Amino acid sequence: MPVFDLFLLEALINGIFLGGVLALLSLGLNLIFGVIDVVWICYAELIMFGMYGMYFLYTVYHVPIVLAAAVCIIGVGLLGVLLHALVIAPLLGAAPINQLLATGGVLFFLQSAATVLFGVEFKNLGLRLPVLKVAGMFISYSRLLAFAAALIGMVLVYLFLTRTYTGAAIRAIAQDRQIMPLMGVNARRIYLITSALGGALAGLAACLLVLQYDVHPFVGLSFGPITFLICVLGSLGNFGGGFLAAFVFAEIISVGGLYLDLEWGYVFAFAFFIVMMFVRPEGLMAKRS
Amino acid sequence: MTRYLPWIGGAILVALPFVYRSPYPLHILIVILIWSFAYTSWSVMGRFGLVSLGHGGFMGVGAYVTALLWNYQGMSPWLGIPLALLAGGLLAVLVAYPCFRFRITGHYFALVTLALSGIVLQVITATRDYTGGSLGYTPERHQGGSSLWALQFGEKTTWYLIALAVWAAGLYVWYRVERSMLRLALEAISEDEDAAAATGVHVTAEKLKITVLSAAMTALAGALYCQYQMFISPDTVSGISVSLQMVFAVVVGGIYVSLGPTVGAVITILLAEVLRISFGTRAVGWDNLVYGILLVLFIVFLPKGILGSLLDWHRRSRWTSS
Numbered sequence: 014m015p016v017f018d019l020f021l022l023e024a025l026i027n028g029i030f031l032g033g034v035l036a037l038l039s040l041g042l043n044l045i046f047g048v049i050d051v052v053w054i055c056y057a058e059l060i061m062f063g064m065y066g067m068y069f070l071y072t073v074y075h076v077p078i079v080l081a082a083a084v085c086i087i088g089v090g091l092l093g094v095l096l097h098a099l100v101i102a103p104l105l106g107a108a109p110i111n112q113l114l115a116t117g118g119v120l121f122f123l124q125s126a127a128t129v130l131f132g133v134e135f136k137n138l139g140l141r142l143p144v145l146k147v148a149g150m151f152i153s154y155s156r157l158l159a160f161a162a163a164l165i166g167m168v169l170v171y172l173f174l175t176r177t178y179t180g181a182a183i184r185a186i187a188q189d190r191q192i193m194p195l196m197g198v199n200a201r202r203i204y205l206i207t208s209a210l211g212g213a214l215a216g217l218a219a220c221l222l223v224l225q226y227d228v229h230p231f232v233g234l235s236f237g238p239i240t241f242l243i244c245v246l247g248s249l250g251n252f253g254g255g256f257l258a259a260f261v262f263a264e265i266i267s268v269g270g271l272y273l274d275l276e277w278g279y280v281f282a283f284a285f286f287i288v289m290m291f292v293r294p295e296g297l298m299a300k301r302s
Numbered sequence: 303m304t305r306y307l308p309w310i311g312g313a314i315l316v317a318l319p320f321v322y323r324s325p326y327p328l329h330i331l332i333v334i335l336i337w338s339f340a341y342t343s344w345s346v347m348g349r350f351g352l353v354s355l356g357h358g359g360f361m362g363v364g365a366y367v368t369a370l371l372w373n374y375q376g377m378s379p380w381l382g383i384p385l386a387l388l389a390g391g392l393l394a395v396l397v398a399y400p401c402f403r404f405r406i407t408g409h410y411f412a413l414v415t416l417a418l419s420g421i422v423l424q425v426i427t428a429t430r431d432y433t434g435g436s437l438g439y440t441p442e443r444h445q446g447g448s449s450l451w452a453l454q455f456g457e458k459t460t461w462y463l464i465a466l467a468v469w470a471a472g473l474y475v476w477y478r479v480e481r482s483m484l485r486l487a488l489e490a491i492s493e494d495e496d497a498a499a500a501t502g503v504h505v506t507a508e509k510l511k512i513t514v515l516s517a518a519m520t521a522l523a524g525a526l527y528c529q530y531q532m533f534i535s536p537d538t539v540s541g542i543s544v545s546l547q548m549v550f551a552v553v554v555g556g557i558y559v560s561l562g563p564t565v566g567a568v569i570t571i572l573l574a575e576v577l578r579i580s581f582g583t584r585a586v587g588w589d590n591l592v593y594g595i596l597l598v599l600f601i602v603f604l605p606k607g608i609l610g611s612l613l614d615w616h617r618r619s620r621w622t623s624s
Contacts, residue, residue, distance in 0.1 A: 052409050103602050110353045113409050114553060115601040117546050122594025128587030230587070234542060238420040245413045276428030283421040290414055291400040 020271060026152060028267030032260035033160035034221055038236065039243040039255040040167055041214030046244065047187045047252070048207040050109065051101050054116040057237030058123035059096070059212060063089040063219025064228035065127065068136050078140075086216035093212020094205055102204070120233070127230035135227040159221035166217050167256075170210070183207055239266075239279070242286045261285075315466055319459040328458045334564075334571050335465035336527050341555070341563030342472040343519030344548045346479055347512045349557050351407075351492035355545040356397065356415030359422035360390045360517040362540025364524030366426060366433060369441040369534060372452065374432075379453040383525045390521025391514045393418070398513040402506040405495065416542060423541035438535030441528065453529050461530050468526060469564070472519060476560045479512070488512060550597045556607030565609045 042056050053059075063085045070081035100119055104112045143154050174180040182198045183206065194200045226232065243262050247254030262282050269278035319328060344357050367386035371377040377385075397418050401411055426433050433439050444452035455461055479485055487508045490498035499505050528534045537543065547570070555566025574589040581588065604611050 052413070100598055100602075107601075107605070108351075109408055110351065110412065111601050111605060113412055114353070114549055115598050117549065118594045118597030118601065120594070121546065121550070121590045121597065125587040125590035125594060129591060133586070238416055238542060241413045242417050242420075245410060273428075276424045279424045280421060280428055283417050283424065286417050287397060287400075287414070287421070290404070290406065 021268070023151065024267045024271040025264065027156060028264040029260065030153075030156040030160040030263075031267055032263030033163040034218065035236075035239065035243055035263050036256045036259035037163035037166055037214060037218050037221070038240045039247065039259050040170060040252060041211045041218070042240055042244050043247070043252055043255045044170070044207060044214070045211040048183055049097070049101065049105075049204050050190070051112045052116065052241070052244075053096070053211070054113055054237075054241075055096070055120035055123055055233075056211075056215060057233030057240060058120050058127075059089055059092055059215040060219045060222065060236075061127060061228065061230065061233045062092060062123060063216045064223040064226075064232065065131055065136075066216075067220055067223045068138060068228055072136075072139050082217075082220040085220055086213050089216030089219060090209045090213035093208040093210075093215065096212070097205060097208035101208075102201075124230050124233065131230065133230060135229045137227045138223055140224065153225070155224040159224060162217065162221055166214065170214065173210075179203075179206060239282065242283070246286055246289055312470065316463070319462045323459070325458050328462055330571065330575060332458065332461050332465045332530060334567050335462075335469045336523060336530060337551070337571060338564040338567040339465070339469045339472040339526070340520055340523035341548055341551045341567050342469075342476055342560075343516050343523060345552045345557055345563045346476060346519065347516040348549070348552055350485075350488040350512065352509065352513065353408075353412045353549065354415040354513075354516075355412050355542065355549065356418035357517070357520045357548050358540045358542060358544035359415075359419040360394065360520040361524035361527070361544060362419075362422045362426060362536065363390045363393055364521030365528035365534045365539040366439070366524075367521075368525040369439055369528050370432065372441050378451050379525065379529060380451075383453075383522065386525050387518040387521050390524075391518045394514050394517030395510065398510055398517075399506070402509045402513075407495070416545070419540060419542050419545045423536050426536040426540060434535075436536055438533055438538075440533050443532070454532070465526065465530070468522065473560055473564075475515070475519065479515075480560070484508060484511060547593075550593055552607075553605075554596060554600050554607055556610030556613075558606060559610050559613055562607050562609045566607070569608070 038056075038060070042053060045051060045053055045056075066085040066088055067081055070076040070084060071078050076084070096116075096119060100115050101112060104115055144151050146152075174184055182193070182203055185196075186193045186198060186200060186203050190200070222236075226235075239262060243258045244255050246262070247256070247258035262285075265282045265285055266278035269281040318331075322328075340357075340361060344354070347354060364383075364386045367389045368379050368382045371382040371385060372379060397415065400406075401414055406414055427435050430436075441452075441454075444454055446456075448454060448456040455464075487498065487503045490501065490503055491505050491508060495505050524534075524539050527539060551566030551570045552563045553566070554569060555564065556562030570593065573592060577589045577592070600607065606614060
């Protein structure tokens with residue numbers, strides 16, 4: 014048994030990269046939850062539409078990839094606004110579980126709309142990024158890129174939330190939904206901006222995921238649930254917790270997938286989640302009261 | 303007259319296959335009855351605000367435990383199904399106990415149970431050497447597919463009567479819950495857990511009871527589905543889409559009325575069949591497209607579901623006329 018296992022190290026590094034993308038996914042969901050207090054069960058399906066957008070723009074219509082990515086980010090952002098205006102806004106006063114179920118309906122709708130519009134075939138970008146070979150380990154360039162872009166995206170969101178007036182208003186609404194409208198913050202406008210931002214983050218995630226994975230109408234089911242678990246584990250609405258949980262999950266999936274199949278990585282991650290619910294039901298980062 | 307209505311309806315349903323023997327409509331009826339039972343099982347706990355997205359997992363456990371015990375141990379489903387129910391119940395305790403103990407409610411509970419249906423799906427897929435993975439799994443046929451020992455029947459009529467009996471039993475459980483102290487306790491809990499606990503309701507125990515009941519019933523639905531269809535795959539009996547489908551049908555039919563889930567099953571299955579027959583393979587996806595839109599519209603405009611709203615309307619018009 015070697016002390017220093019190269020495969021393990023490779024899995025760990027890949028886990029960190031995966032963690033970056035998962036952190037980006039959970040950031041969008043956390044933002045929506047923290048501010049609007051709604052869980053978008055259909056979040057991964059928005060990403061799926063973004064992935065299709067990338068596929069059609071880049072592979073079918075040969076739009077330059079950076080422009081295609083920009084269009085996708087804006088497009089999915091608009092989808093987020095639509096989702097909020099059409100589904101969430103009429104339900105803001107209803108029981109939270111109804112909002113969750115309504116977005117479940119949107120999940121069905123988006124999945125089958127993709128099936129009807131694009132068919133069930135797997136599509137990919139047809140773009141092969143080189144694989145880096147560092148010290149005998151294979152590191153996928155697309156993962157590295159995804160990791161870097163995810164980090165940049167997160168930093169930008171952080172700066173937006175902390176350094177701009179609108180960002181301050183968003184954080185204020187997240188702290189107290191009742192009082193802030195009295196202080197002259199237009200809650201409806203903030204909700205729409207947050208939905209757009211959440212959607213745009215889904216769009217960014219789509220641009221990065223499409224580099225690594227084939228897109229098909231049910232692709233959302235392969236990373237949607239894990240995103241929710243990350244958010245719950247990191248305490249819904251807590252950005253730092255979500256960030257930490259994303260890396261913990263990614264490592265479990267990556268290392269578990271090294272020793273057994275990839276599905277076992279997911280099983281371990283899910284099981285870890287349930288065990289953590291016993292141990293720390295308020296989430297990883299929650300302060301004990 | 304209304305007192306005898308269930309009995310008359312029941313008698314008509316029992317007599318139906320002896321009068322009308324066309325296999326295809328009978329097949330649809332059996333499928334509707336089995337899913338109605340599954341949806342009723344969900345609504346037994348769902349109506350108290352315990353929205354579980356993990357019932358796909360319980361259904362998968364019911365189906366796969368029964369089929370695996372039959373194929374590998376040669377254990378008759380007569381013994382395998384009770385074991386499957388036990389497994390479903392145990393799984394429910396394992397997940398629900400910490401949830402209730404640590405007061406994970408509302409969307410947190412929904413998301414934790416979502417994890418459960420994810421786990422069951424992934425475990426079935428990962429153990430593909432035994433379960434066939436996502437390609438599906440078939441219980442071995444015994445004596446040409448018609449044997450009481452193996453609970454396999456070639457006759458659609460037999461299956462219809464079994465499904466009818468189980469469905470009726472499901473409704474009976476629903477009524478028993480409706481008339482029990484458990485229901486009062488759970489309604490108090492769904493209003494306010496602290497207040498309920500203060501009046502002496504054992505919150506965790508009461509919630510756990512209904513969850514185990516609901517999970518075991520759902521596992522039975524899974525086992526029944528497996529025995530009838532003789533083919534199960536992770537996508538049709540477990541996983542998140544099945545869980546969501548249950549919630550959807552119940553919400554559409556009516557979550558607070560006994561026949562709501564059944565109405566939901568009738569509507570969803572007929573809709574899928576009509577679309578499939580009239581559009582053939584082009585209809586792939588259209589049924590879910592319609593479901594998705596309907597689900598959103600129902601939650602926004604008719605949160606009590608079709609049957610619930612109809613009954614409300616009926617009751618109101620009776621009050622105003624008298």
